Structures are given as structure tokens and as C-alpha cells.
Amino acid sequence: MKPNRVCGTALALALVLGASALWGPPGAAAGAGAAPADGDAALYRLALAPGARGEAGLARQRTRPFALLGVSWTDPSAELGGTVEARTRDAATGRWSPWTALEPVEPGLDGPRPGVRGSTEPVWVGPSDGAEVRVRGADALPAGLEVSLVDPGRDPVAPPQDSGPVPARPRTPAAPAVPGPPSTAPRPAVVPRIAWGADESLNDEGPVYLPGGRIKAVFVHHTADARPYDCTQSAAIVRGIHVFHVRTNGWRDLGYNFLVDRCGTVFEGRQGGIDRPVRGAHTYGWNAESAGIAVLGDHTAAGASPAALAAVARVAAYKLGQYGGTLDGTTTLTAGATQTNRFGVSFTAGRAYPFRAVSGHRDGFATECPGDALYAQLDEIRTARPWPWPGVIPVVPTPARTG
Template identity: 30%
Template sequence: MPASRLLQAVVAVPLALLAGAVPTAEADPGSDQEAPAPVQVLSLTTVAGEATDMAEAGLGEAQAEAQDSAGGTGQPSSVTPAGSTARSAEVVPAAETESATPETDAVLLTEPLEVSDFLVAGFTWAGDASLPEGTQIYLRVREGSQWSDWYLNESVDSGPDDVAVGGTGEFITGGADAVQAAVLGAPEDLPADLQLALVPGNPEGEQVLEDSDVDTAEADPTPVSPQSPEPGQTGTEEQESQDGGSGEDSGESGGAASTPDSQEVSQQPVASSSDPAGAGVLPAVLGATTTANGLPVEVTTRAEWGANSAYMTWTPTYASASHVVVHHTAGTNSYTSSQSASIVNGIYYYHAVTLGWGDIGYNFLIDKYGRVFEGRYGSTSAAAGKMVVGGHALGVNTGTMGLSMLGTYSSVAPTDTQLQAVGKMAGWFLGRAGVSSATGSANLAIRTTARYRAGTTVSLPRIIGHRDVGYTTCPGDVGYSRLGTIRSIAQGVIGSAVGSINTIYLNNSWSARADIEFQYGRSTSQMLSGDWNGDGIDTLARRDGNKVGFRNTNSTGGSLRTFTYGRADDEVLVGDWDGNGTDTLAVRRGNTYYFRNSMNGGQADVTISYGRADDEVVVGDWDGDGRDTLAVRRGNTYYIKNSISSGAADRVVPYGRSSDTVLSGDWDGDGRDTLAVRRGNTYYVKNTIAGGQADITQAYGRASDKVLVGDWDGDRDDTLGVVR
């Protein structure tokens, strides 16, 4: 009997498109966006780490005058960086350590330089991602006619987990037209190929500025901004990794809470040109604000703020997620409402191109006026309980949503409207993930070593600051002190999110019209499909948190029975694990699966490890033996296992694109499940486990619909259903 399941499909289309809507190009900035301009690049050291003339032009007379006025000796003082164990993903006001200042203690100091207008700045270098101990980089900018204080720019503590780049966090301005940079430390420790990138609001191309391209600006000395207080006891990396490693175990299902040693699929993924429906290009989105997926506030989409799709080279991947990480971007806080979208565009370029990440690291960005901007591609359209993996917090990019407040909140508070928007977005995300308490804690797996050691599982609040998982003061001391407010706002959203009643549309054939329509569950429920009573007809179940209810008929009504299994943040799978003709549940934590052979709570009947924690999992009866088993997906390659066991894959096949949403079902009634991929509201169905062209191509529903797969009429063929 073909077993069906709701495939915890990760929606890889960027924005919900209504049926029949015509997509536009991703970047459609409109008439009010500034003209394209190149990113200006100032070279401060050579590839050998030697200072350029531009980098030393401010030394000498200006430095001597500053030291003479302070009674200095003319010799650089030794500088101990504040929080020397910290690697910050932000720009924080510089420390007044041993009275060190850029004018008196720099080993590199540019002159104040006139440049073209820019909104975002940042430094990059070759070699190690972190700066040598004792090396500090400072920046000050001129906005209008006013020079800012000097700000310390520290090594970035974010980005994709597999990309190690030397660079600082983004520094945002309210529109600057002059800049001065300084480096303190030992001359022999200067990083190689140190560059300062100045990004305009509509970047296009780059221009390396030579001495002849810039003029010297008038600038009076300005102080170093006072360092914000150190966060609470940070400990050492070794201590944090050991103290936080065990996490908590709710005891709701079998197995330990901590992540076991990985038993990965032995056959490695390989690239393939196989594609069921054309070249692997990203789908387009509509240019507008959106409240798709039940968003609690209007979100300015990537199309609206002008994202250039040519810069987006980081293919989206999705993972179960139920934590929120709050950030700030840092800078002068002087931007206007009309500049916010251009600042986001500048951050996008800095992350995607300058730092080489391939996309913006944050999932969403919120300005001081309370406006929300879509960040990482696919964040707006991620399925409930999922989020596209970002690059906002090393170690926990997977399993979290990153919200970044535009501005520096070390000594000033975020605005009330900004906090409201942050809290509402957090509540929306957590509520859809089945989390009932925004003030509670849950286990979070650490993927790469930052504050905690990779491979550990740590119990952390559902809403945390970046400093809770990284060596950084982000989101600033005052910003961090407002997490309680954010949690309260998020809880209000969760508490009020009873959700509208779902309408289910089931199709018994490959056509564009529904054959069955009824109501069950709510928009906040996770909807599952399976044959719960063994009658050959698939029906629906709803999951709210870790509570599951189900019906044995496809009709309007309440649940026949409810029970609890696993935890609210578990990924849930459906299949006939023991071949008895009825579907039951399994839950996934990392790469460990806990299978239950009855529709009841209790301990798992079978526990196995398979694949990697960041794999996408698909369920099916791949060999027609009546038992459902697992497959894991990496990119567009599937590693299929024909038994509920660990070990190497039995088959490896490519199909579709890595950005597709994947489904499985017995589409032709031959007793074997095969794959289908979804792009928007179009489905490409394959009747064999192989690459190549689709056997069926069908448009059904809307791109924003949640999709179900099942045999709704007992004819042994699986077909589609959608939930609205």
C-alpha cells in the first residue's frame, strides 16, 4: 500500500504569488532609488602586508601635532584591545584603553579623504578571519559637515558556517562623503591586503581609488567614542563549550537531548546537470511589501528594496528552526527613513560580494522607524517551522531566524516602534514553529565552534542576543537589555495567534481543480497526511506544538483523538514504518530519528541516526516492500535508504534544482514512491527514481499554499492537496 505523508517541504520560492499573477524581475527598484554607483575601495596594505602610501599619509605632522598637544613622546603606545578574547560581528565604540587614540597611536592613518557618497562601510583583509591580538581598526566618517567620533571595527562573528573571511561587520551611515581610517597595533602584525570598502545605496561595480582620485578634507580631531560596558561574564571559549554542552531533556520521547556522534551517509553528494524543467535559475518575485504567510507586519521585499539577483550566489537551504537571534548593525544611527532601503541594499552588497557570502546574512532587518525588510533570500516564504539558513551568527545559523536592528544600541535604546516590529516578527516565527512560550528555553544544536564547541547542544532562551552564542557585544548593552520587552511582545503575538480555520482542497487526478473541499485545523497548525486507520484512504492530522489530532475522513469537523509525541520544535515525519498498512509518526532531532509504530504518545519504538543534521529528509517506500524509509537531500542529490537503519545509502540520484521544494508519492500506483519537485505552483513529477525530464507537469493552487500529498480516494495513486 502506498504510504503518504506531509513532506516537511522547505518552500524555496521567495514570495507567495497569487494564482495567475505574473512575476517580475527581482530587482525593480522604482523611480525613487538612487542611480547606480561603484563601490569605492581604499587599499591600505599590500598583499605582503606592507602599508600603502595612502595608509601612511596621515602619519607624521598630524600625528606629531596631536601628540605634542597631549604631551606625548611621539612613540606608539601599547594597546590592549577591549575584551581581547572577543570576536565581534558589529562595530562598537572604541575602547579608551591606556589613552590610545587613532591620532597618536596609529601605525596606519589615512588623511581625511573626500569620497563619493556612501551608506555602508567595512574592512576586509586576506588570511585569518580574526585580526592579530592587539591590532585594532578604527573609522570615522563625515556626514554633512560633521565628523563623527572614531569607532572601533572588530572582526565579523557571522557569515555562512563554511566561509571564513577576514572582515569587519558593516558600519552604516546617514550618508557620508568623507572618511578617515586608522590601524593600531604592531607594524609586523598588519593584515595583508587590508582594504576599506565604501558601499553606496545602489552599488554597481567597484573602483579602487588611487591617491590621485581623492582629495584631502578638512577635519578637526574628534574623540574615540566611549566603550560600552562589558557584557556579563563571558568566560573562555573552552569553559563555555564545556558548561553549556548538555542542554535539557524534556523526556517527551525516547533518546537523549544531546546530539550524538554523526553517522553520515558514506556516499558524498556530487553535482549534476539533471533538471526536470530548465536551467537552474532563481524564480522571480513580485516587487511590493507583503504580509504573505501570515506576517504580522508589512515586510519590504527584496524586489522592493532593489536586490540585484546577480549578487545572490548562495543557494538557499532550509532547516527546522525555533529560535530567534537579535542583532544590531552598528554605525552612526543618523540615517533617515528614506535611506533605510538603500542601506539594506548596501549591506546586501557588502555581505554578498565584498565579504563573499553570496547573500545578506540576516533573515530580516528592522529600521528605527519600525519598517521590516526581507533579508536572506527565501526568508519571507519559508514554511512553518522552517527558516532559510542565514549567515548572522556562527554556530547557530541553522535552527534560528536572525533579526537585525539597523543602528547601534550600545548606549541608546532602540525605538518603541522598532522593538514592536522585532517582537511581532519573533512571535510570528515562533508561533508558526509550534512554540507556545516566547519566554521559555529549548535545546539548540551548535554547528561550528564560536562561543560554544561544535557538536554540542545548548539550552538557550527562544529569543536570544547574538552575544549569547558569539564573542560579541551585539546587540549592544541597551539593545540586549530590551530582550525582555521583545519576548513579551512576541508572546502577545503567539497568544493571540489562534489562527484562521484552514480550508483544504484535495485533487484526485492530475488536474487544476479540487475534487474535495473541507475545513480542518487552523492556520497556525502544522498539517500532516497519512492513512491512520489502514483503510487505504489518506486523511489529515493537525499538529499544534507537540499535540497531534487526526481525522479518519476528509470532511469538516474536529479531531477524532489527540495525543502528544516529541517536542514542539521537533521535525515530524509520517510513514508506515513497520509495513502494517497504517501510517504513524517519527520525530527528528539533528540526524537522529525516533520512530513510533502507533498513533499514541510514549517512547520511540525504533531510534536510528542517518545522514547529517543539516540534510533535508524525504520519506517514501522506495523499493515497494510496503515499508516507508528515509532519504536525505543535499543540493539536488538524494541519498536513499531502503531500511530503517544507519549506514550508507542504497541509491544516490540527482533530480531538479537545489532550490526546489521536494515531495514524494506513488504517483502511478505501482507501489513505489518517487520524487516530485515544486516551483511556485507548478509540480514536476517523476515516476521513476532517476534524473531526467519530468513525466507529469501540473500547475495547482497558489505558490503560497501549503502542499499535501496523499491517496484521497483509495485508488492507490497519490495526488496533491493544498491548505489555505
């Protein structure tokens, strides 16, 4: 695995589309698979054609509507050894986006699984109807290169926010019989999976919980950061990431435990219970004792909004507080892999290492994630007071009924 990878941003993938293309009628749109019905998300795959040695691409063409994309290949252990670049055509204006580079995802994030593929991070490009991709490697490229285009569909009607247990949706595994432990911090409002429109037919394996049953640290990430977004698009972004992680990567579910948008809305990620120690696929080598919170957007140059930071603090305080941890605390984690982090610190599998209870992805793995600007804001999260008075859990009175 290569150092200096960027979580959710680009390292090597750009979708290139020419502004002078001649577009055929809608029926000529490319892409495998049927159009989504009743607002369901859909994914279309297009194979990349080989070019000169170490090159492959997707010729400029009309596509079915999509808003999130990424590139994948057959062997998850194969490395690109070069760059993947892309740009897309805005469905409303017809303008082409700048080139965007995508970072390959480290293999093994969700453990050994049949059918898992190598891939880049998915990126949000907004409503689009055309794409072109070019891949340039230093040597031979991995086999089976293809681009996945995700149409996230429409939002469910009036998605509610959750501040308590969520009733099971049809096809959703039954809620755990034993709830998670109480926390020293209040449970934050969270948009449950049923409200953001998770397609639970994709998740037929059920959740997996941390082997020790205890969350000792929270890792902060950024994701889907290629294009600025409006908060009305947040649920669609989460649906797109979910579909990409399952149908392209071959993971059991969405990788992050929670996702936060710039308006401070928190979305439930991987299924298994907001109050439970669910094992996610977010920080290679450290998933067995931690939870992952991803902030939507690019935070390499610009920091996360105050609302997003406050939301991350509320979620982290709640999850750490279930197991006696605090936002400004420290802990020890046992490495699940031999590797180095962004700062050159080496880890050996099976050995214990000190970590801040709230850490950035780059603290555990060689990546730029969660971006320089958001990483610099982690101390604001560690010193936050997400409830009115330190050590006091607010009690919300039952609303009075009229009449």
C-alpha cells in the same frame, strides 16, 4: 576568536578625516569602479598603505559619494590584534565625524567559501565624500587591508510593503515549490527584496535552507550603528549591508534573515522565502537551527524604539509559530562550534544546550551585540502580544469595492 566583540558597532576601526583638508574638483575623487547607474548600489575599494610596524592607513582624501563603509583583509582567519578607526566627511556640511571603532566579524559565519575575506562590521555613516582610516595592531597586520565604501544608490519607486507571497524578480531564483508551514501567529508585513532594491545579480547561488528544516530560536542583533539615521534612509542602509556582505565579505547573500528599523518597518533579508527556514549568516555556531533579526542602529546605551520591539516580536512570533514555538518559550540547540558566549558559558561543537526561543547574539557568542540596552529589552519581546488576542489569528476581511 576574541571575546567582547561588538556586533555592528565598533571595536577597532575608525575613519579619520581632517577638517582642514584641501579638496580637489569632483573629478579628483578617489575610488575604484564606475559610478552607480540608475540608482544601483556601488562599492569602491581603497588600499590601506603600510606604515610603521603594526600600523596601516588611508591618508585623508576626497572620495566618491558613499554612505556605508568597512575594512577587510585577505585571510579571513587572520586577526587584527589591535584597532581600526575612522571618521568621514559629511557631504552636505563638510564636517568631519567623530572617530568610530569597528568590530571584526568572526570568520566562517557563512561557512567555507572561495574568496571569502576577513572584515569588520559595516557601519552607516550617512552621505559622505571623504574618508581617512588608521589601523593599529599589536604586531604585524594582516595582508590586503582595504576600505570598502558603499554608495547605496537611490530607493526604488514607491516601495510596497508585503503581507503575502512575493512575485519573483528577474534574475531572482524561482520561489520554492513547497511553501513554508502555517504559523500560530499572523504573517507580518515585510518589505520584500524587490521593494528595497536588492541587486539580485549578486545572488546567483540560490538560497540554502536549515538542514533540519525547522527554526527553533530567533537571535536578535543590532547592525550598521555608527551614525543615527532617518527612517527614509532604511532601505538604503539595507542595500548597503547587502552589497558589503556579498562583495566585501564574499558571502552568498546578506547575512540576516530580517532587518527592522526604528519606525518598525521590517525588511526581508537573506533570499529564499519569508515563510521558509532560510539559513542565514548571523550567529556563529548557531545558524543551522535559527533565524536572525537585526535592528538597525546602535543599542548599546539607548534601547530600541517601541515600534522596533513590536516589529521584532511580530516577526519572531510568526517564524517560531511555524514550528510550534512561542516568544516566551525555551528550546535546545546543537552547537556548531566550540566557543564561549558573552557571559563565559562554554559550548562544545556537537552538544546540545538550552536557549530561550528569543535570544540575543551575546547568548551564543562572545560579543556585545545586540548592545546592553536592547539586550535588556528582550523580555519585552518575549512577553509581547503581537496579535489582538493570545492564541487568536486575526482575519483581515477583503476590502469592499466602490460601486
